Amino acid sequence: MKAREIRTWTTEELHERIEDAYRELFALRHQLSMGRLEDHSQLKTTKRDIARMKTILRERELIAEMMEEAVQ
Numbered sequence: 684m685k686a687r688e689i690r691t692w693t694t695e696e697l698h699e700r701i702e703d704a705y706r707e708l709f710a711l712r713h714q715l716s717m718g719r720l721e722d723h724s725q726l727k728t729t730k731r732d733i734a735r736m737k738t739i740l741r742e743r744e745l746i747a748e749m750m751e752e753a754v755q
Contacts, residue, residue: 684732704733
């Protein structure tokens with residue numbers, strides 16, 4: 684998942700996808716603990732995707748704060 688692609692999503696969609704990614708991460712960890720996870724790189728990829736999404740959310744929050752300060 685690329686940051687460019689993530690930036691095209693709405694904030695609501697971003698929150699939903701973060702929740703889905705956390706559910707996926709939970710499932711992957713469960714599979715790992717049960718010894719059934721075949722592709723261990725999925726854990727790393729999912730964590731990075733979550734981090735990217737959260738970073739973009741934070742960027743949006745900072746931009747909104749800067750806009751508020753500029754108006755005042």
